[in-house]
Amino acid sequence: MGLGRTTLVAALSTTLVTGTVVTSAAQARVPAWPTVTSLLPSNMATKKTTTTEALESAMVRKIDRRIRHRHLGSKVSVTVQDLQSGRVLYTKKARRPFIPASTEKLATALAVLSGHDADDHFVTKVYRDSDRGRVITIAGGGDPTLTSGDLDTLAEQTADRLLADGTGGEKLKVRYDASYFAWPDPAPGWYSSYFSTYVTKPLALMRDRRMVSNGAWDAAAYFRDRLRAHGLKRVGAKVSSRTVPDTDEQISSFRGHTFGDALWRMLRYSDNSVAELLIRHVAKARGYETTTSGSASAVRDELKDLGIPMQGVEIADGSGLSRRNHLPTRTTSEIVRASMNPDDDDMSSIYRWASIPIAGRTGTLSSRFRAKATQCANGIVMAKTGTLSNVVALAGVATGLDGRYRSFSISVNDRPTGYSSDAARYRVDRIVTAITGCK
Structure with a gap:
């Protein structure tokens, strides 16, 4: 591993601004990454058509309205941050523990790459x-x-x-x-x-x-x-x-x-089997028991050592299948940012290699962001999906029409059973289009 982990831990702060809307600069747990945009696929860049001030003002109004849609129910959490500076732009129930479903795999990936090089081989x-x-x-x-x-x-x-x-x-x-x-x-x-x-x-x-x-x-x-x-x-x-x-x-x-190959499959296709094996490698590297509980503890401690905010966090597995997992959206958003450390080629490899699904193009997002109201975000969002019977989640990076990149985490728990999960996913995608500013 390079100096990325040392840089990350040394630069951590202990301040995180919360509230429904954050409009002033806020210091995040994960340090600022001035060159982080170089890690993203070049085709995620957009032509600047608006100002940051106008986009973020409209984003707040749109998210406030869209999170109240009946397809989502009342248990919705959202965190949006400026990717480079870490400035918190929007929070809703951001500190509350939510079931993450397969967005849990982002935590697994970060823990794995904190202790292993992406090109380390399985033998x-x-x-x-x-x-x-x-x-x-x-x-x-x-x-x-x-x-x-x-x-x-x-x-x-x-x-x-x-x-x-x-x-x-x-x-x-x-x-x-x-x-x-x-x-x-x-x-x-x-x-x-x-x-x-x-x-x-x-x-x-x-x-x-x-x-x-x-x-x-x-x-x-x-x-x-x-x-x-x-x-x-x-x-x-x-x-x-x-x-x-x-x-x-x-x-x-x-x-x-390699570990990079395994992470690519786990994230692109949300492969549960790969995830559960990988957390055992985290345990092995830390000298923990390679049982499920030992491996879950290893992931939790790896995240803690990286300075990820851990209040309300519960890790039960590596895949997100368990409803005993809990990740506040502010934690998941910080995990996204920590994974994009430009000083650590291994830690940031999941973005450089486009392991994370791209909206409307690849993996578990290939069939999403294709509707009339969401297709404007096609190709400019990289995010990990999450679905259980009563859970819909999405977390990743979105490109704004102001040319800036934003990390986000959206989690819906206890969604109304009278509507399909597809309906809830569509409403989550509409929140993401507000983050990009395209619709």
């Missing part, structure tokens, strides 16, 4: 025992993006090595080691069905994020089959767990995917 290793070299163990390194094709590549490398040294013709046993992380447990607030419907069990070894009872065994069994396909004809059928001892010899490895 899946293969060992053979030191006795007779007949026990082949595949050891997972917590790669959430590992695919069947990757395991085939690893099996080919392994088979070539064993055939070359003359042991490929012997009877071999395949074992797996998933001890890099603790056995997964459901997060507080999760329903029992989540592991088979919304998220893969976060094991240190798995393939294709398959929702099976034991992803490590599944990956090892596939690896066994590919060893046979690559010429090791005497590989035994049984696959079981084994912890690799220090005396084993590493004979091959696969290191094709």
